Amino acid sequence: MSFWYNVDTGQVETDDNRSRGEQVLGPYATEAEARAALETAHKKTEAWDAADRAWRDGPAARDEDELDD
Template identity: 45%
Template structure:
């Protein structure tokens, strides 16, 4: 039985890659279970960043006073 195919998105070349043609890991997002999901890597990353930026549980700046760099109290 063969392993399921995995796909990565190369942020340097803006293309989907497989294990047969991978750029260095510093240029890749993934793995993803399908080429279609890998193609959406940058879009998905942006969606997650926006969600985290707007999530009060993950927003360290929400509790900081103006001018406070986050004292860690």
């Protein structure tokens, strides 16, 4: 059985009672993982943002800045 987190209601749902649409996150293997869905999503978003900044501000960006000087 899979578990889902409904962002509208804040409730964990199962395959049997899952809402249809974009308001659910999942599937998760356990109810605990589903309950932590927002925290997990937040951590992943922070990591992706950091990776984007590192890529954007990486060596190529520094080389371009040196050319402008």
